[in-house]
Amino acid sequence: MADHDGAYVHRPAETFPTGPVISADDPKSPFPPSESMLHRYNRHAVVADSKQCSKVGSDILSNGGNVIDAAIATMFCSGIVSVDSMGIGGGFIMNIYKDNKFYTLNSKELAPLSATKNMFKTPSDYDIGGMSIAVPGEVKGYWELYKKFGSLPWKSLIEPAKNICEEGITIKDHMYNSLESHHYDDQHLRNTFFNISGGQRFTGERVKLAPELCKTLRIIASNGGDDFYNGHLAELIEADLRDIGSIITKKDLQSYKVRWEETLSMPIGSNTVHLTPSAGGPLVGFILNILRGYNLTTKSIQSEGDLIRTHHRIIESYKYGFFVMIVYVVILKQILKLILTHFRLIDILRYRTQLEDSDAPSPLIRKMLSPVFGHEIRAKINDFKTYTDPKHYGGNFIIIDEGTSHISILAPNGDAISVTASINSL
Structure with a gap:
């Protein structure tokens, strides 16, 4: 029941009845039980946006990998399965507990070197099109993590994501809801998420991602993460971005550096x-x-x-x-x-x-x-x-969250990571 100043008022806790308090603003029927379940784990735990990628990280730990190996593999996987939220074109920030020490790795995107404060002429310019793309830090972050802490072969951490990319993924609700009419203008997105008649594919449908993405994963697996920033792959990325109106150059990629921050x-x-x-x-x-x-x-x-x-x-x-x-x-x-x-x-x-x-x-x-x-x-x-x-509470405006992914991993030896990754906007 609302009072005159727009606040919802309830009685003191001591006077609550045993049954639910129903008002005009409460649902007419009870909510269904939560799908979340409490689990107990004997060895380790991996939590990602999908069971598929959680299993990838869990398998890495079961095969002798450490918490960083599991994180890299899980994130590569989530960049495919949850391609609408994160991926190699985005960035992340990771909280790390390893060997009784704490670290923070900031590998978020940066503005191109030639960016200016007046480069966006309309509000949509910073959300749609080539000019809106920032210099990605995702792969650089993976590579820096691997060089500092990795134990399993680099290729083995990318193999699950590469296989999933080649086999195809299932459209999820968030992925379906993230698609807008302007995505049809992009050839790769059009081929993946729209049918021949131009209609959007539905939640639950299986789709194949762009073969170029799968090929990119194979190159990163073979040549290492630096190829994305300094090698032949960087030249291909620069050319692709130029074609869609981006101002990102190979120099932007070459100059990108992650930031190790004090926790x-x-x-x-x-x-x-x-x-x-x-x-x-x-x-x-x-x-x-x-x-x-x-x-x-x-x-x-x-x-x-x-x-x-x-x-x-x-x-x-x-x-x-x-x-x-x-x-x-x-x-x-x-x-x-x-x-x-x-x-x-x-x-x-x-x-x-x-x-x-x-x-x-x-x-x-x-x-x-x-x-x-x-x-x-x-x-x-x-x-x-x-x-x-x-x-x-201090609110006057809102910007819609268009895609973010979170992963938490606890390894058998007590090491742990918590990471949030995003492409910001599909």
Whole structure:
């Protein structure tokens, strides 16, 4: 039931009845059970967007590979099976725990050397067409990881993805929903995702990806990751990009460098959380910073009222951090700063948009992770009320997330990685 200021009000946790509280805004019938299942693993765990790629990573670990071998193989696979979300044309940021040490690898895309602040003439220019393409860091990141930590033969990590590429993939819901009319203009996308009459292929259909993509994987497997940036493959990529109006040159590829960054450490009770210092790492830290003041334990979910109140607090903390999720959709810093100048964003949204990946200001991050600031935001959370107006949480605009993939791996020896990869927009 909504009150006069647009907030939803519920009764104190102690007075909740045993059955569900139904209001005019609740669903008329209960939601079906979640498809998620709780599993127990004896040796290791690999979580990807698909069972197919999770199995690829699991097989690598079962065959004696380490956590980095499994990560590379799983990511190559996901770049094929989830081609709408990630792949060799994108970039990633990885949080690594290996041999009792912590690392962050930032291998995200960069603007071409000849990019200028006035290069986009219309809003669609930075989302569609050759000019919107950034210099990919994905393959360079794989290669750097392999040179530093890899143990199995390089080819063996790409072989599963190459085989899947040649056999074909199944269109998933997100893949189907990502396709737009302008994709028909691209010959490779047209041949893969559209039928002879020009109609879009449907979820569940099997399709063959462009043979050039499979050939590219074979070249990378044979020549190593550097061929993508410095070899004959780089020359082919430059020519292909030029044909579609991109300003990326071989010099852009040759000059690309990954960034090894110092991992952020944050105490939570008797534990320490290690976060990536750029991308969403500080944001996750900020959410935990709010929640740690609640001192959550098993007693926090003991009764139905406790469970509801705890879930409410978690959701509200996420709203302050994510209510209006700002996704980097191949957007220049100048545009981002213009938006920030135009809107008076408050609380965490201001900090999320200012966390520009390459040079997030350390004073800003320190504030986000400080107990004082966490208490300040936590004090705004009302245990009996939530708000439908995004401005209450600092939201004024939204950019749609068009594709991101996440992979988590825990190896038998306790080593682990957590990686988020994206092509930003198909």
